[in-house]
Amino acid sequence: xxxxxxxxxxxxxxxxxxxxxxxxxxxxxxxxxxxxxxxxxxxxxxxxxxxxxxxxxxxxxxxxxxxxxxxxxxxxxxxxxxxxxxxxxxxxxxxxxxxxxxxxxxxxxxxxxxxxxxxxxxxxxxxxxxxxxxxxxxxxxxxxxxxxxxxxxxxxxxxxxxxxxxxxxxxxxxxxxxxxxxxxxxxxxxxxxxxxxxxxxxxxxxxxxxxxxxxxxxxxxxxxxxxxxxxxxxxxxxxxxxxxxxxxxxxxxxxxxxxxxxxxxxxxxxxxxxxxxxxxxxxxxxxxxxxxxxxxxxxxxxxxxxxxxxxxxxxxxxxxxxxxxxxxxxxxxxxxxxxxxxxxxxxxxxx
Numbered sequence: 001x002x003x004x005x006x007x008x009x010x011x012x013x014x015x016x017x018x019x020x021x022x023x024x025x026x027x028x029x030x031x032x033x034x035x036x037x038x039x040x041x042x043x044x045x046x047x048x049x050x051x052x053x054x055x056x057x058x059x060x061x062x063x064x065x066x067x068x069x070x071x072x073x074x075x076x077x078x079x080x081x082x083x084x085x086x087x088x089x090x091x092x093x094x095x096x097x098x099x100x101x102x103x104x105x106x107x108x109x110x111x112x113x114x115x116x117x118x119x120x121x122x123x124x125x126x127x128x129x130x131x132x133x134x135x136x137x138x139x140x141x142x143x144x145x146x147x148x149x150x151x152x153x154x155x156x157x158x159x160x161x162x163x164x165x166x167x168x169x170x171x172x173x174x175x176x177x178x179x180x181x182x183x184x185x186x187x188x189x190x191x192x193x194x195x196x197x198x199x200x201x202x203x204x205x206x207x208x209x210x211x212x213x214x215x216x217x218x219x220x221x222x223x224x225x226x227x228x229x230x231x232x233x234x235x236x237x238x239x240x241x242x243x244x245x246x247x248x249x250x251x252x253x254x255x256x257x258x259x260x261x262x263x264x265x266x267x268x269x270x271x272x273x274x275x276x277x278x279x280x281x282x283x284x285x286x287x288x289x290x291x292x293x294x295x296x297x298x299x300x301x302x303x304x305x306x307x308x309x310x311x312x313x314x315x316x317x318x319x320x321x322x323x324x325x326x327x328x329x330x331x332x333x334x335x336x337x338x339x340x341x342x343x344x345x346x347x348x349x350x351x
Contacts, residue, residue, distance in 0.1 A: 080305070081107040085347035087304040087313060092351030095141035095279045095301070102275070102303035103149060105347045112273050112305075115154035117221040121146055121187070122271070123160065124228045124243050127288050128167025128175045135280040136289045137172070138228045140181035142277045142301060146224055147187035155222075158187040163214070163246045166288065190216075197249045204334065205264035207257050212249040217269065225271035225307060229278040229314045231286030231294075234258060237318060238287055239311040240274040241266050241327040259326025263334050266307060266327075270336075274310040276302040278317055308337025309344060 080086055088105035090098035103109055113119060123138035130136050143160060150158045160182045164172040169191045173179040179189050197212040217223060227243035234255060235242050241262045245251050247269055254261050278300040282289045289295070298317055304310040308331045312322035322328045322339035332339040 081111060084111070086306065086344040087302065087309050087341075088347045088349065089300060089302050089313065090349040090351055091298075091300050093299055094351065095139050095277075096145045098279075098299070098301045098349075098351050099142050099145040099275065099303075100149065101349050101351050102301045103146075105349060106303050106305065109146075109149040109153040112222055112224075113150050113153035113155050114221070117150075117155045118219075119150045119155045119158045119222045119224065120217055120220040121150070121158060121160045121182075121224045121226060122217065122243065122246060123162060123178060123226040123277075124230075124238065124246070125162035125169075125172045125176050125178055126164055126166065126246070128164060128171035129288055130290060131175060132177050133280070133295070134289045134292065135228060135230055135282040135295045136287060137176040138178065138226050139277045139279045140177035142275065142279065143178050143226055144181035144185040144187075146226060146275060147182055147185040150222075150224070151186050159190045159216075159220075160187050161190040161192050161214075161217075163192045163249075165251065194249070200268065202264050202268045204267040206334070207260045208254075208264040211254075211265070213268065214247050214249075217247050222273070223269065223271040225274040227274075227276055228281070229276050229317060230282035230289070231284050231318075233286065235262070235325070235327065237315065237320070237325055239276060239314050239325070239328075240271070240307040241311055241331055244269050244271070260330045262327035263330035263336065266331055266336055267334055271307060272305060274304060274307040276310050276314045278302060278314060281317055283318065306337040306344075308332050308339050309341065312339040312341055313346070 084107035085105045088102040090102040092098045121143060123143050125137050127136060132139055147158045147160065160178065173189050182189055192214050196215050198215050199210055200213045200218065201210045202208050225240050225243055227238060227240050230238045232238045232242060235258055244265050245254065245262065248265060278298050280295050280297050282294055283296050284294040285291060302310050302313050308328060311328050315322050315325055328339050331337060338344060
């Protein structure tokens with residue numbers, strides 16, 4: 001029997017509460033009178049007492065809410081500890097060092113990982129076409145450093161995974177350099193099996209009400225979201241929100257009203273830690289790239305518990321504003337984080 005954790009219970013309450021709310025909004029059953037009585041009562045029977053019409057309810061359909069099997073854990077960002085930054089930006093030539101310094105500035109990995117946690121790290125390993133120098137996949141050193149930090153903080157295991165759209169997962173994991181780095185750090189690479197994608201309700205979704213999500217990601221004690229900052233032809237930029245499309249099946253169908261739909265996905269997955277890899281950024285021809293002339297070294301890592309704030313800061317690396325990216329705006333409107341960088345404490349470190 002599956003262990004019911006507090007997060008599983010909370011997610012169940014959310015889903016059931018949404019179902020009850022929808023049922024309450026359903027139209028009341030309409031009443032349809034039965035056949036009219038004859039003047040003497042029942043038709044064809046003389047002297048019978050008049051019969052009162054017996055109202056018969058007409059069946060109505062109550063909106064149903066798809067439920068996850070099993071129910072997903074309710075993941076919410078943790079409070080900022082006293083003295084810690086809301087968001088940290090570390091710059092330097094060592095990807096491992098700037099990752100460690102950024103995490104330390106927001107309270108350390110112990111803020112997020114508790115002893116015995118099952119942790120999933122979700123980088124961008126979208127294709128098997130290019131190595132990390134082309135900036136279409138997350139930097140292997142950044143990913144490996146997060147694995148080591150999570151294990152050092154007491155995680156029971158740390159799995160790393162993505163759902164590539166070009167090439168097999170095995171080929172993409174190897175070509176990106178992430179597989180070798182993760183295994184050396186003590187983590188595991190997991191191929192996302194199609195049978196583990198399950199239709200799951202999105203209680204807070206404004207456009208998407210349900211979709212097929214990879215259940216182990218929803219069930220993990222902690223999800224660390226590790227996008228690479230890069231250009232994208234449709235979304236304009238791939239950052240933390242866009243990276244969560246790697247948690248679902250049938251991504252092509254998502255691309256209508258993309259900004260809101262990414263926000264809806266974010267409302268369910270709710271990674272508790274987002275680390276934006278901007279060691280190298282892809283400034284054109286994303287998301288796969290393939291031309292080193294489109295790559296710019298910025299030697300930067302951004303970390304926050306707030307995915308919206310992390311994405312908002314990352315836009316500035318491209319000369320853009322948070323308002324320029326539709327999924328950042330939609331996520332902020334849904335209360336998933338803040339895109340107002342002037343309202344938060346940002347610690348910038350030169351390593």
